[in-house]
Amino acid sequence: MKYVMLVATIFLCMTGCSTNSPNDGNPKVWDYREGYVIAKEYHKYLVVRNTNSAEIKNKTVSQLLKEAQPDAIWITVHTDNDSIHIGDKVSISIDGGIDQSYPAQASAKDFKKL
Numbered sequence: 316m317k318y319v320m321l322v323a324t325i326f327l328c329m330t331g332c333s334t335n336s337p338n339d340g341n342p343k344v345w346d347y348r349e350g351y352v353i354a355k356e357y358h359k360y361l362v363v364r365n366t367n368s369a370e371i372k373n374k375t376v377s378q379l380l381k382e383a384q385p386d387a388i389w390i391t392v393h394t395d396n397d398s399i400h401i402g403d404k405v406s407i408s409i410d411g412g413i414d415q416s417y418p419a420q421a422s423a424k425d426f427k428k429l
Contacts, residue, residue, distance in 0.1 A: 352400065358392050361390075368402045405426060
């Protein structure tokens with residue numbers, strides 16, 4: 316009887332420690348190092364993890380954000396980069412922390428077109 320109770324307790328502890336995160340369907344969590352620009356405002360660029368140029372041209376920013384959730388981030392750069400346009404794939408190096416709102420927000424120490 317003690318053995319059954321021990322097994323039941325261990326089982327309950329293991330199931331109680333599991334998590335249901337938004338990325339359960341996609342176990343690889345986005346590291347914010349690369350993405351696609353879907354909008355830009357002065358010194359800020361809205362970047363999502365996965366998309367393609369046809370989707371960017373044919374969908375609104377709201378639609379793209381809904382499909383990308385939770386993988387979107389506003390990147391603030393120190394200087395406006397005229398060579399980066401909507402639809403471009405970019406490389407991002409985050410400077411400091413990431414505000415976990417949706418979309419997330421961060422500053423970039425390096426932001427360039429791939």
